[in-house]
Amino acid sequence: MAVKRGSEDFSTTRSPGANSAENTLDIITPTKKRRLVFDGVEVPTLLSFAKQEFGVKSEPSELKKEEIREKLDALKNHNIKQSNDAGFLLDTVHSRMRMIGYELYDITVPAHILDATFSRQYTTDTYGGNMIHTFPTIAQKHVDRHGLRDFMFLNLDFNPYAPQIPGSPGLFFECEMYTKERRIQRVFTRHAAGKWQLQGLYELVPCLSLTKDEWRAQKQSVRNTWHKNIHEQGYGRNVRARITLRDQLGREPKVVEVEEAIKDKGNKFKTISVDDVVRAYDCGDEAIAVWCMKCVGYDEEFQRTNIDGFAAWKMKKADEARDRVSNPINGTKSKKRANVRAEKRSARDIAVNEDVKDYADVIPRGTRSRPMRGIRIVAQQSFFHFTSRTD
Secondary structure, three states: OEEEEOOEEEEEEEOOOOOOOOOOOEEEEEOOOOOOOOOOOOOOOHHHHHHHHHOOOOOOOOOOHHHHHHHHHHOOOOOOOOOOOOOOOHHHHHHHHHHHOOOOOOOOOOHHHHOEEEOHHHHHHHHOOOOOOOOOOOOHHHHHHHOOOOEEEEEOOOOOOOOOOOOOOEEEEEOOOOOOOOEEEEEEEEEEOOEEEEEEEEEEEEOOOOOHHHHHHOOHHHHHHHHHHHHHOHHHHHHHHHHHHHHHHOOOOOHHHHHHHOOOOOOOOOOOOHHHHHHHHHOOOOOOEEEEEEEEEOOHHHHHHHHHHHHHHHHHHHHHHHHHHHOOOOOOHHHHHHHHHHHOOOHHHHHHOOOHHHHHOOOOOOOOOOOOOOOOOOOOOOOOEEOOOOO
16 A cells, blocks of 8 residues: 655555454555666767867857858858858758857957968978878978978868858868867968968867768758769778778778778779769768867967068079070979979869969970970069958
8 A cells, every 4th residue: 555645655564463454553654766777878969069079058049041141151251252062051050160159269460461372382392291182291301390280271162161261160071080089270271273371270179970861961962072072082082991891891890990901002992883982971881070160379470471481482483484484405304204293183183272373373384495385474463462351
């Protein structure tokens, strides 16, 4: 028998030997409450991630689509020509951007210093690395000279949510979903051929990757572009390796197995088809990784040094071009072979990040018999470019 008094539960027991109704005695004892233990796995939400990584105090209020568009539009540099077909859905972007907010980092540097841009050839000649990769590998001999290896170059054609105004927040999307190390990068964004602007020092924090449902909800044109590039470009090699290994092993490959497979630099893993890439993303075997980019500083001394350095570099390149025009026969065969290799760089690599028009401005394009033909030398130009800044 159970008795409930107020908010407490009690159980009743009959006293021993009480066989008659007259001698019945109910002893009331409180029932001990049981401890409930949840046995399961807590799946983190975007908000919980934001609280942990960025110290968000409370959930931001929901915004209408027009309000989201206005906030994203305020982060754009409208002097940069951009494609409207490369973007992800508003909900996908906002769900990540709201974790770091839409506010700009306060940079107290004169506008003409902030707005200076440089060519990728200049940064390569000055700091090392190549002119193609987003994260160029800087040889140790260059690091010993200048101490920097934190460069990050973003092309808006492939990353439309990269920072476009110094200090503005942004997102970085990539297909390598196993890289999770948060770090600080020196970020440059491409405005046009030969125009790369320093945005600042940015902390990159891995956000939640796109779910397979999010991915399948994106515009077909966006998915097609990613599928095609992952299948063809060098940066999709690790993805192709994992897809190949899944097919060969019949299971998810271990990290060590993937690392061992990609050691063979000659294997481009091109035996798979674009349809194989499509299936891998549609079923969730692969996912597009997302990084939140929050500005944490700005190296003004670095920027000023580059403004002076770029001016001197342009003068040097122009002088070298004039010397070659005056002495077209001079030059070693090795230099000629190097020039040929540079000019034959594949259209695939050029499409990613290369400043083709830049270096062409100061390199003669003539022949030995007709050295003046096709020569294009930059003359009477400013030694560095400026682009208007939108606040």
